Amino acid sequence: MATPKTPDSTRRSERSRRAIFDASLELIGEVGYDKLTIEGIAARAGVGKQTIYRWWPSKAAVLLDAFLADAGDEEIELPDTGDLAADLKAVLRASVDEFNNPAFEAPYRALAVAGANDPELSEQFVTRLQETGYQAYVNRLRHAQEAGAIAADADPRIATEMLLGPFFQRWLMRSLPLTHDFTDTLVDMLMRALAPR
Structure with a gap:
């Protein structure tokens, strides 16, 4: 008899985090910052709002992390062609x-x-x-x-x-x-x- 697999909470957390980021970026374009809410982000992401509040103190903090999520930590360099x-x-x-x-x-x-x-x-x-x-x-x-x-x-x-x-x-x-x-x-x-x- 096969042993049931234990759910990977790390993977689930990362999926939730990504869904929250995607939801916040979609909603900011649709409704604007004033109408953006934690509740709206949670509903779009399919998570409870307590999940968001566990990781971020405000909608602005969520949005900042979402915006930076794909930027990476590499140092930015401008081209140097000599001109x-x-x-x-x-x-x-x-x-x-x-x-x-x-x-x-x-x-x-x-x-x-x-x-x-x-x-x-x-x-x-x-x-x-x-x-x-x-x-x-x-x-x-x-x-x-x-x-x-x-x-x-x-x-x-x-x-x-x-x-x-x-x-x-x-x-x-x-x-x-x-x-x-x-x-x-x-x-x-x-x-x-x-x-x-």
Whole structure:
């Protein structure tokens, strides 16, 4: 007589976690952050809401983990072809396409807006999501500086903020379209500001 198999709780937990992530990302696109609820996520994922509260303190925490689940822990590196302007333009054009994609835009915007009213979420958003991307730009600019492509006294962190600040402002406020032409212009202006003297 065969011995019944003991259910693998690890596998079940991972299935539930994945279902919760998928549900939260689907719902944020369908109903928006204000109408997103733990109850709604639980119902869509087919789990009890107590399961979600056991792992996360809020819907924002669920959404942040869901958004980061597929990102991995690899360090981000910008391309380095030897042409800083071309590399920055290529990366920012890809970023425009990504930020204009509703599947990316809805959760990212929700997290950015929620973080404005939640200092703890804001800190998590910056350290776990935004800072990784910023550091990739800082590293690329520092390498260009070492190669003599930008001024030796330029601050790579400030230069990164000069480049990405207007990008995020335009995207977040929806004041004007976020386009390839816009980001190309940002790069051209940054390159003039950072030109070796």
